[in-house]
Amino acid sequence: MGKGVRRRELIVAALQQGTVASQAEVCALLESHGVEATQATVSRDLRELGAIKSADGYRLIGQASNGSAGLYSNSEKSMRQALETFLVSAEVAGNLLVLKTGPGQAQVVAVEFDRHPQPQVVGVIAGDDTIFLALKNEKCANAMRDRVIDLAGLSRSGGGS
Amino acid sequence: MGKGVRRRELIVAALQQGTVASQAEVCALLESHGVEATQATVSRDLRELGAIKSADGYRLIGQASNGSAGLYSNSEKSMRQALETFLVSAEVAGNLLVLKTGPGQAQVVAVEFDRHPQPQVVGVIAGDDTIFLALKNEKCANAMRDRVIDLAGLSRSGGGS
DNA sequence: CGACGAAATGTATGTTTATTCAACACATGA
DNA sequence: TCATGTGTTGAATAAACATACATTTCGTCG
DSSP: OOHHHHHHHHHHHHHHSSSSSOOHHHHHHHHTTOOOHHHHHHHHHHHHHHHHEEEEEETTTTTTTOOOOOTTTTGGGGHHHHHHHEEEEEEETTEEEEEEEEEHHHHHHHHHHSSSOOOTTEEEOOSSSSSEEESSSSHHHHHHHHHHHHHHHHOOSSSOO | OOGGHHHHHHHHHHHHHSSSHHHHHHHHHHHHTOOOOOOOHHHHHHHHEEEEEEEEEEEEEEEEOOOOOOOOOOGGHHHHHHHHHHHEEEETTEEEEEEEEEEOHHHHHHHHHHHOOOEEEEEEEEEEEEEEESSSSHHHHHHHHHHHHHTTTTOOOOOOO
């Protein structure tokens, strides 16, 4: 687990610093920092990080306007804490991610999503013990579920049914 | 010089409308509008237009708004007023249309949708500042977003974060 | 410990995008 | 007219990217 985090931190740092033209370039950069990874892994990382590619190269969404982007920035601490404390389950339904918390705790968690907006999250609605997250598509929803479960420290097996 | 203008207009329109996943898809779209072009040409056009590609597909940065007049029945007057007053943004996610309002205003707007039911709207749920509209499909969702934005008098810029 | 399951990653390969190069269209000027 | 230059495009191809599947890693439980 920890190994991948370091790699993504490096990727985020690289993208924030200057533009990177290709995934191969990212691989080289990583290697120069002592982290080995193949293009395939970088491809997956970039998708997870919500990177976009323009004619200039890769960027993180909101990079220009918002200095603190990136999935693993320290601003995520409160998010993690909220999920660790309150999240009971996370399940995908189409492009919706449905989060369950203990009674009366949904708002607390939802506020974290409001506070740390992410591009692939289109909207959030919270009831008493349930949160609906509208994601851009089903893929995003699955990715977000995995991340949320990871942050909460839940096992990914349990799930539903 | 000027021949490709029509083609690029079509591409811009397509990108503003909804997500396009690949350049091949753009080619197909163009052909359906009677314009022939190969993937190579589309690749050049997209670079020229400053398009970016994310996991979701192609987008334009700095999208310009495109005014379009509408015909709206009298019964939609209160709807229009509510949207004009309260709507902040509207974004599609799958077959969902996610509307954002100011704090505490979502219910007011949602009530309008309840009051003026439309066949393509399958369901409505509202939180504090967010409304989820479930549409029959993604196409309906896009159409409804355009309509709502138009009624509210918003430009169709944003997208991004 | 060994077996198992989940997650992460690499390899190989398929898919998508960018570029090279030749052909064509159109304008200009001798 | 013909030669020449400029710009656009398609076909072929190279480069870049994504993904299916196999492998490794790591934690957990007997």
